[in-house]
Amino acid sequence: MADAPAAERAATGRAAAAPSRPRRLGRRILGGAGRVAAALPAALVLLFLAAPMAVLAISSLNATASLAFPPSSLSLRWYAEVLGSQEWAVSLRLSGLLVLLVVATTAALGTLAAYAVARGDFPGRRAVAGFALSPLMVPEIIIALSLLYYFQGLGLVNTIAGLWLAHSVVALPFVVRTVMVSAQNLDPTLERAAASLGAGRLRVFWTVTLPLLRPGILAGAVFAAVTSLGEVAVTALVSGANTTTVPVRIFSAVQFELDPSVAAISTLLMLASVLVMVVVDRFTHLSEAL
């Protein structure tokens, strides 16, 4: 709307002369009002999106043991408490380990599957794509119950391996989806060129295809990482006393107490996610990969 009059003039030199001056002025005012009318709801919704997290971050700076907002006095004591705590340290290490395992697993499985679906030409291709994305269609509580029951039979409840597998199931569709976008935009002539110049199948995949898929893989890896780092719905049921991830520890702490130390660790988790996203966004456009 903003540049409509300019485009009008540029596109049709003669037609632009048609609307009289006052009408054009009126349209410009209307356009300005329209822009405000469009921007105001957007600003309000953005405020709604940011509010709870901003409040949480500010409350974590409370000097007293309350989550009063705004805080009466500021301090970093809850951060010191969290970072000095043995329990949180164990959880942080576990969450970090899981992120590495889950990203490696889902990036490998997801990239291959997405490449096959986007570029392959075999019967049942669409069915494979649907299957690879289907965990997204199943409500989280159902995945949680099914994995809990399954893991009980296999002795995987309250184990790191169990959490690794569970997080990978939840994160895999995100990787498949982002890599599929990259693979669909991939120019097949580049691979054919490499093959005609004598590169073997594996070499083509490794030196031509994979680098071209990098934006999608990176975006998928970010989503896998943050999914694993934030997963609670399934983790809360299949984890146990020895395998309490950071979000699950937050989950149980929140149910029993409202203490700024939980707000402090939540803020740290939040900052870590935003940092990862900003860094990766420099290399690839996450917004497009979604």
Add this chain to the structure above:
Amino acid sequence: MTRTSPTRGRAAGAGYALPAVLFLAALFAVPLARILELSLHPVDGTGNPLPEFSLVQYQRVLTEPFFAESLRSSLLTALLVTVLCLLLGYPVAYALARTRPGVLRTVMFVIVVSPLLTSVVVRSYGWVVLLSANGAVNRFLVATGLADAPVPLLTSYLAIVVSVTHVLLPFAVIPLTTALGGIDGNLRRASQMLGAGPIRTFWRITVPLSLPGVATGALVVLPLAMGIYITPLLVGGANRPLAGLRVYSQITSVYDYPVAAALSFTLLLLTLLCVTVLGSGFRFWERRLYG
């Protein structure tokens, strides 16, 4: 390529998908099949499944108000949240799609996506802090005289709808932004040059062309809203009549897995039904628009 036959190329293409398919078969399909089987068994007095098959668990789910009410409530809440996400997400997506790349766009994008990258626990906890008795909202209400004493916001249905909408909103904004960003600006200009005002252009050009984004947003948000349980648990407590919470409480405090499995599958069927109806509704609408 020149040296490989087409059939071999096909087999190799399928081979790439094999690891992921096997992985999901073992850890997604089989576990689902296992609880489907479990849901077909009656239980003895202590909740242990008996060997014979029956549909008694499904009968319980559909007739006992404790479960049936929760399914109805989950469905209505999910539909409400989906509509809210689309309505609230549209202006943000519109603004995002029309803002040129720069600092403002990056800030907007970070605000939209950061909730997606933050644990659902953290986001729900933010609402707990905001809505608690001495939280920001209650302080504001008391300070401005809108309320005499702190209002019990935390356990209200409204709090659940607001927080679940907040949690799922980014999932609606992203496909809407993609759809709105993909609309050729010349179409809008053409519409205005032909005499349509900005409002008419918006309704006749922008909205119909963004329909695929609306459909994707709805189809992503709805299944997520149907089974959500962490956010309502933290914000509204474990006793709210929502199917996700009922399954959770059957697992963690009653230990009746078969009825939890039956409730889960009924919820899954309901979700798939909604997705199918919604999906074909959108397809029908698109066909009518584009012929």
